[in-house]
Amino acid sequence: xxxxxxxxxxxxxxxxxxxxxxxxxxxxxxxxxxxxxxxxxxxxxxxxxxxxxxxxxxxxxxxxxxxxxxxxxxxxxxxxxxxxxxxxxxxxxxxxxxxxxxxxxxxxxxxxxxxxxxxxxxxxxxxxxxxxxxxxxxxxxxxxxxxxxxxxxxxxxxxxxxxxxxxxxxxxxxxxxxxxxxxxxxxxxxxxxxxxxxxxxxxxxxxxxxxxxxxxxxxxxxxxxxxxxxxxxxxxxxxxxxxxxxxxxxxxxxxxxxxxxxxxxxxxxxxxxxxxxxxxxxxxxxxxxxxxxxxxxxxxxxxxxxxxxxxxxxxxxxxxxxxxxxxxxxxxxxxxxxxxxxxxxxxxxxxxxxxxxxxxxxxxxxxxxxxxxxxxxxxxxxxxxxxxxxxxxxxxxxxxxxxxxxxxxxxxxxxxxxxxxxxxxxxxxxxxxxxxxxxxxxxxxxxxxxxxxxxxxxxxxxxxxxxxxxxxxxxxxxxxxxxxxxxxxxxxxxxxxxxxxxxxxxxxxxxxxxxxxxxxxxxxxxxxxxxxxxxxxxxxxxxxxxxxxxxxxxxxxxxxxxxxxxxxxxxxxxxxxxxxxxxxxxxxxxxxxxxxxxxxxxxxxxxxxxxxxxxxxxxxxxxxxxxxxxxxxxxxxxxxxxxxxxxxxxxxxxxxx
Amino acid sequence: xxxxxxxxxxxxxxxxxxxxxxxxxxxxxxxxxxxxxxxxxxxxxxxxxxxxxxxxxxxxxxxxxxxxxxxxxxxxxxxxxxxxxxxxxxxxxxxxxxxxxxxxxxxxxxxxxxxxxxxxxxxxxxxxxxxxxxxxxxxxxxxxxxxx
Numbered sequence: 001x002x003x004x005x006x007x008x009x010x011x012x013x014x015x016x017x018x019x020x021x022x023x024x025x026x027x028x029x030x031x032x033x034x035x036x037x038x039x040x041x042x043x044x045x046x047x048x049x050x051x052x053x054x055x056x057x058x059x060x061x062x063x064x065x066x067x068x069x070x071x072x073x074x075x076x077x078x079x080x081x082x083x084x085x086x087x088x089x090x091x092x093x094x095x096x097x098x099x100x101x102x103x104x105x106x107x108x109x110x111x112x113x114x115x116x117x118x119x120x121x122x123x124x125x126x127x128x129x130x131x132x133x134x135x136x137x138x139x140x141x142x143x144x145x146x147x148x149x150x151x152x153x154x155x156x157x158x159x160x161x162x163x164x165x166x167x168x169x170x171x172x173x174x175x176x177x178x179x180x181x182x183x184x185x186x187x188x189x190x191x192x193x194x195x196x197x198x199x200x201x202x203x204x205x206x207x208x209x210x211x212x213x214x215x216x217x218x219x220x221x222x223x224x225x226x227x228x229x230x231x232x233x234x235x236x237x238x239x240x241x242x243x244x245x246x247x248x249x250x251x252x253x254x255x256x257x258x259x260x261x262x263x264x265x266x267x268x269x270x271x272x273x274x275x276x277x278x279x280x281x282x283x284x285x286x287x288x289x290x291x292x293x294x295x296x297x298x299x300x301x302x303x304x305x306x307x308x309x310x311x312x313x314x315x316x317x318x319x320x321x322x323x324x325x326x327x328x329x330x331x332x333x334x335x336x337x338x339x340x341x342x343x344x345x346x347x348x349x350x351x352x353x354x355x356x357x358x359x360x361x362x363x364x365x366x367x368x369x370x371x372x373x374x375x376x377x378x379x380x381x382x383x384x385x386x387x388x389x390x391x392x393x394x395x396x397x398x399x400x401x402x403x404x405x406x407x408x409x410x411x412x413x414x415x416x417x418x419x420x421x422x423x424x425x426x427x428x429x430x431x432x433x434x435x436x437x438x439x440x441x442x443x444x445x446x447x448x449x450x451x452x453x454x455x456x457x458x459x460x461x462x463x464x465x466x467x468x469x470x471x472x473x474x475x476x477x478x479x480x481x482x483x484x485x486x487x488x489x490x491x492x493x494x495x496x497x498x499x500x501x502x503x504x505x506x507x508x509x510x511x512x513x514x515x516x517x518x519x520x521x522x523x524x525x526x527x528x529x530x531x532x533x534x535x536x537x538x539x540x541x542x543x544x545x546x547x548x549x550x551x552x553x554x555x556x557x558x559x560x561x562x563x564x565x566x567x568x569x570x571x572x573x574x575x576x577x578x579x580x581x582x583x584x585x586x587x588x589x590x591x592x593x594x595x596x597x598x599x600x601x602x603x604x605x606x607x608x609x610x611x612x613x614x615x616x617x618x619x620x621x622x623x624x625x626x627x628x629x630x631x632x633x634x635x636x637x638x639x640x641x642x643x644x645x646x647x648x649x650x651x652x653x654x655x656x657x
Numbered sequence: 658x659x660x661x662x663x664x665x666x667x668x669x670x671x672x673x674x675x676x677x678x679x680x681x682x683x684x685x686x687x688x689x690x691x692x693x694x695x696x697x698x699x700x701x702x703x704x705x706x707x708x709x710x711x712x713x714x715x716x717x718x719x720x721x722x723x724x725x726x727x728x729x730x731x732x733x734x735x736x737x738x739x740x741x742x743x744x745x746x747x748x749x750x751x752x753x754x755x756x757x758x759x760x761x762x763x764x765x766x767x768x769x770x771x772x773x774x775x776x777x778x779x780x781x782x783x784x785x786x787x788x789x790x791x792x793x794x795x796x797x798x799x800x801x802x803x804x805x
Contacts, residue, residue, distance in 0.1 A: 235709060236675060242704055346777055352779070356771040365766040371751070371760045379756040384698045384748025386706065393764060474803075521677045599676075608677050 003068060006056025006609050007147035010097075013049035013104070014137035016042050017302035024123035036119050039126035040111040046133065047101075047108035054101045055090075057146055060090050067153035070094060070146045076159035077578055078547040086170035087160045092310070093146035093293065095173055099290075100136050102174075102181040106210075107133065110185065118204065124192035134318045141375040157545065159576035176248060178220030179347035180286040182214025183255060187325065190276045194328045194481050195334040199272040204265030207279065209635060211262055215255045216631035221231035223624035229274070231584055236509070236595050238620055241390040246369040247289030249574050254282040257355045257565050264348050268413060271348070273333040280329060284322040290314050294503035297373060343415035350408025350416075354401065359395035368393065402456045402505055406463025406496060410470060424466055432459040445513065453509020460502030460627070463476035464495040489637040497630025504623025510616040525604040530611045532592065534558040537609065538566075541597070548572045550583075553607065558586065569598040593617040674709045679719050689706060690723050693735055698747045738751065745778075 013200045019040035027035025058072075061084050066072045074091045081088075089098040107129040114122045163169070187209045190432070193199045223243070230238045239245065258278040263269045291297075295311020297520060342348040368385045375381045406428070410421040436455030443450055471491055472480035518530040527536040538554040551571045555566050567585035574581070587594040599608030674695075681687040691708060697718065699710035707715040707722075718739065725735045739747055753761045 008709055052793060081668070154774070212766055238710075240704075301749060349779060352775050360764055360768045363767050367760055367763045371757075375760075381747045381756065382744060382755070383751050384704075384746055384749055385760065386696075386698060386704070388696050388750035389760075394760070397764070397768075519675055519677050532787060602678075 003056050003060050003065070003147055004148075006053040007145075009056075009174050010053040010147070011141065013046045013053070014141060016049070017130045017133045017137055020046065021127055021134050022647055023127075024130075025127040028120040028123040031120075033119065034121035039123050039130075040114075042130070043104070043107040043111040045127050046130070050097075050101050050104045051526060052571075053147075054097055057094060057097060057356050058088050060083060064157065065266045066157050067149055068146075069150050072517065073153055074160050075115040075157040076547060077156055078576075079160065079165070081167045082170060083160060086164070088162050089173050090164045090169075093140070093144045095177075097146055098146050098174065099177050099181060100133065100140060102177050102468075103129075103133050103136060103184060106182060106185050110188075114206075115421045118366075121192055121196060121203075122198060124195055125188045126182045128188040128191045129184065132188070132321065135321070138206065139310075139313055139317070143313055145358055150220070157576075159574065162548065162577055162579050162581050163232060163571070164572040164576075166228060167233070168224055169574065170230060170427070172221055172222075172585075175217050175224060175585050179214050179216075179218025179221050179246075179255075179554070180289065182210065182217060183251060183279075183283045183286050184212065185210040186255075186279040187321075188278035191328065193276060194325070194332045197332055198416040199265065199276060199336050201266055201269050204262050204269075204275070206274075208259065208262040208266055211279075211282075212260050212631050212635055215252070215259055216628045216635070217529045219246070219257060219631065223621050223628070226624075227621050230617070231586055235597070235610070236515075236584070236593075236614055236617075238508075238617075241368075241423045243369050244289075244293050246365050247285075247292045250362050250365050250369075251282055251285040251289060252364070253358050254278060254285055255565050257358040258282050260351045260354050264340075264351055267343065268348060270338040270340040270342060270561040271352070272336040272338060273329075273353055276336070277329060278335065278355070278561055280322065280325045281627060283367075284318070287314065287318040288319065291318055292369070301398070311455040340414070342413070345411065345418055346416045347408065347413045350404070350411050353404055354408055357397055357401045357404070361401075363392060364393050364397065367388070372487075372598070374532070375612060380610050391490060398505070399452070399456065402460050402501070405460055405501070406467065409463065409467045409494065409498060424470060424555065425463060428459060430468055432456070432461060435637070439584075447510055447513055448513075450513035453506055453513065457502045457506030457509070460505065461499045464498040467498070468492070468495040490634045492636025493630045493632070495630070495638070496633060497627045500623045500626025500628075500630055507619030507621075507623055511614050511620065514615045516613040518611040520609060521604070521606045522609040526606075526652060531650050532559060533612045533613065535596070535609075535611050538605065539608075540612065545572065546575045551598070553609075555585070555596055555598075555609075557594050565594055567596050570597045571598055571600075582619070588618055590618070622639050674711060675719060676716065679716065680724065682799060686726050690719070690726055693722050693726075693732055694719055696749050697736070697739060700743050700748050701748060734805070750766050 023042075024036050024039035027033070052184060056426045057106055059065075059072050060068045061075055061080070064071065064077045064084070066075075070091060070093050073088045074094075079087070085237055087094075089095040107126060110122070110125055110129065114125070117125070120491045169607055181539065186207050189203065189210070190566065193203055209228070222245075225248070230236055256397055258275065261275040262276055265275045290560070291311060291314040294314055297311060299568055301548050340348075371385050372383055398405065405426060407418075407421050410416075410424055411418075432455040435450040435458050439454040440448075440451035467482070468484065468491065471487055472483040474480075516531040518535075521539045523529065525540050527534055529535075534557070535558045536558065540553045542549060543550045545551055549572070552568050553570075554566065554568055565587035567583035567587055570583040572581050572583060573579075582597055582599075585596045592613055595612040595614055595617075597610040597612075599610065601607055661793045675691070681690060694708040695706050697707050699705050699712055699715040700716070701714050702713050703712045705715075722735055723737070725738060730738070735800045736748075745752065746775060751757045
C-alpha cells in the first residue's frame with residue numbers, strides 16, 4: 001500500500017515537472033511575473049514528492065517486501081541492514097530513482113537559494129532543469145519502473161550481487177550521482193543564459209559554486225570507486241580504464257576545466273562562450289556516461305543493469321539535450337562579448353592552457369572508449385582498447401598539466417610575468433629534480449616512472465605552497481605567517497586541491513613503479529620472504545557470516561623479526577547469489593600497504609597465496625581527499641556564500657528511516 | 658538474468674589470475690610473460706587481460722605464452738601467434754595501422770589545433786599592455802607608501 005503511494009507521488013511529480021518545464025519559460029518570455037513565480041513552489045514540491053517515492057522504496061527494501069519485483073530481485077531477508085538500504089540503488093531502477101531524487105534536489109536548491117538571481121534567469125534555469133527531470137521521469141515510469149508488483153510474492157529474495165555488499169560501494173553511487181547530476185545545474189544555467197543571450201559576472205558567480213560542488217562529489221565518488229576496486233577485486237589495481245570508469249572520468253575532466261574557466265567569467269568577464277560550451281559538454285558527458293553504463297554497448301565489468309532498449313532511450317535524451325543545447329549555442333554564442341582584456345602571459349592564458357590540456361585529455365579518454373564501437377561499425381574491425389593504450393596516450397597530458405599548473409597558478413590576472421613566476425619556482429624546480437634524481441639513484445629496476453613521478457609531485461606540491469606563500473605579500477616572517485591564516489578560503493582551497501593533485505601523482509607513480517608481488521603455493525606453517533618483509537601462514541579456519549560462508553586464513557607479517565601485522569584474508573561464498581568473492585586483507589600504512597590474498601586450496605595441499613607490498617598506495621586516495629577538501633574549503637569562502645545550499649546536499653539525500 | 662549471473666561469475670569470480678603452478682622458474686622469462694599477458698585481452702571476459710582473468714581459456718593462454726617463451730620465441734612472435742588465432746580483438750593496445758591512426762592521432766592533432774586556435778584568438782582580442790614594470794616615479798611612490 002505504501003509503495004503505491006510512492007508510485008502515485010512519482011507520477012504526480014512527473015505532472016508537476018511537465019508544468020514547470022513550460023509555464024516559467026512562457027512567463028520569462030512574456031515577462032509575466034506570476035507565471036515565472038510558478039517555478040519555485042513547483043521545484044520544491046517535485047523534490048518532496050520524489051523524496052517521498054524514494055522513501056517508500058527504501059521502506060520496501062528495509063521491510064523486505066518481496067511482493068515488489070525489484071526487492072525480490074535485489075534483496076534478501078538475511079542481508080545486513082546497511083546493504084538493504086544501499087540495495088535501493090544497487091540496481092538499475094532504484095539507481096535511476098536516486099538519480100532523479102538528486103536532480104530534483106538540485107532544482108529545489110536553485111529555487112531555495114536563487115533569491116538573488118534575476119527573476120527571468122531563475123525561471124528559465126528552473127524550466128530547463130525541469131525539462132531534464134521530465135525526460136528522466138518518463139524514462140523511469142515507462143521503461144524502468146521500480147514500483148512493479150509480483151502477483152505471487154516469493155518467500156525470499158535473490159540477494160544483492162555480493163560484490164556490491166560493501167561499504168565502499170554503498171556510498172559510491174550516491175556521491176557519483178551528486179556529481180553527475182550536479183553538472184545539470186551548470187547545463188541549465190548555460191542554456192538559460194543562451195536563451196537570454198547574456199552571460200555576466202553574476203552568472204559566473206552562480207555557476208562556479210554549483211560546478212565546484214558537483215566536482216567535489218564527483219571526485220569523492222570516483223575515489224570511492226577506485227578504492228573499492230583496490231581492496232575488493234583482489235589484485236590491488238586502482239584504475240582499469242574500463243568504459244564505465246572512463247564514463248565517470250570524462251565529466252570529471254571537463255568539470256575541472258569548467259571550474260577554472262568559470263573563475264575567469266566571474267572575475268574577469270572573459271572566456272564566456274567557451275565556459276558555456278564547457279558547461280554543455282560536462283553534462284553531455286554525464287549523460288553519455290549514463291548511456292554507456294545502462295546500454296551495455298561497451299562491455300564493461302560494471303554491467304549489472306543494462307538493456308539495449310533503455311540504452312536507446314538514454315541515447316535519445318542525450319541527443320535531444322546536447323544536440324539542442326549545441327544548436328542553441330551555435331545560434332547565440334556570438335552574442336556573448338568579452339569585457340576583460342588580458343595579455344598573452346596572464347592567469348587567464350594559463351587557464352586557457354589548462355582548459356586545452358584537460359579538454360584534449362578528455363578527448364583521449366573519449367576516443368579510446370568509443371573506438372571499439374566506431375571501428376566495428378565503420379571499419380568492420382573488432383578490436384579492444386585497453387589500459388596499455390590509455391597509459392601511453394593519456395599520461396603525457398597529465399604530465400604536461402602537472403608541469404604548467406604551478407606556473408599558471410602564480411601568474412597574475414590580466415598581465416603576468418614569466419620571469420617573476422619563474423624566479424619564485426626556481427628553488428622548487430631544483431628541489432624537484434634533486435629528489436627525482438635521488439629516487440632514481442636508490443631504486444632498483446631503473447624505470448623512469450618512479451623518479452619522474454617524484455619530481456612532478458614535489459614540483460606540484462611545493463608549487464602550491466609557494467603560491468600560497470606568495471599571497472602573503474612582503475615584509476617580516478611573522479607578519480606573513482599571520483597573513484597566511486587570514487587569506488581568503490578560496491586561496492587555501494586552490495592550494496590544497498592543487499597539492500592534492502601532486503599527492504595523487506606521487507601515489508600513482510610510486511605504486512606502479514615500486515610494487516612488489518609474490519605468488520606462491522603456501523602450506524600452513526610456511527614462512528617466506530617478500531621484499532623486506534616475511535610472511536608466516538599460520539592457519540585457516542572456516543566460518544559463517546550473516547549471508548555467506550567463509551574460509552579465513554591467518555597470516556603474520558614480520559619485519560626485522562618483529563610482527564608488523566596479523567592479517568586475515570578471506571574467501572567468501574554467497575550461497576543465494578551462488579557467487580564467491582575474495583576479501584583481501586590489507587594493512588594500511590603511510591608508506592606502504594601490505595596486501596594479502598588467499599586463493600583456492602591446491603591439489604597437492606596448501607593454498608595459493610598472493611602477497612603484495614604496495615608503496616604509498618594510500619596517497620592515491622589521500623590526494624583525491626585533499627582535492628575534494630580543497631573544493632569544500634573554497635566553497636566555504638565567504639564570497640561564495642550562495643553555495644551554502646550545495647554544501648549541505650549530502651545530509652539531505654539520505655532518506656528518513 | 659541468468660546470463661547476467663553468468664557474466665558476473667566470469668569476471669568477478671575471485672580471481673586468482675596467474676596461478677602459482679603456471680609460473681616459470683626463470684624470473685626473467687616470467688617477467689616477460691607477465692608483461693606480455695597484461696597486454697592481451699581475455700577473449701571470453703568482460704574487459705580483462707589474461708593476466709587478471711580467472712577464465713579457463715585465459716589460463717590456457719597464459720600457459721601458451723610461457724611455453725612459447727621457453728621455446729625461444731621473441732615477445733613479438735608470441736603476441737603474433739595469439740593474434741593469429743584470436744584476431745586483433747585480443748590486443749589491449751591496438752596497432753597504429755590503417756583506421757587506428759585516427760585513434761592514436763586524434764588527441765595530438767586536437768592539441769595542436771586547439772593551441773593554434775587559442776593562440777590566434779588570444780592575439781586577436783584586445784590585450785592588456787604587457788608588463789613593463791614600474792616607471793621611476795611609480796617606484797618612488799610605492800616605496801613611500803611601503804615606508805609609511
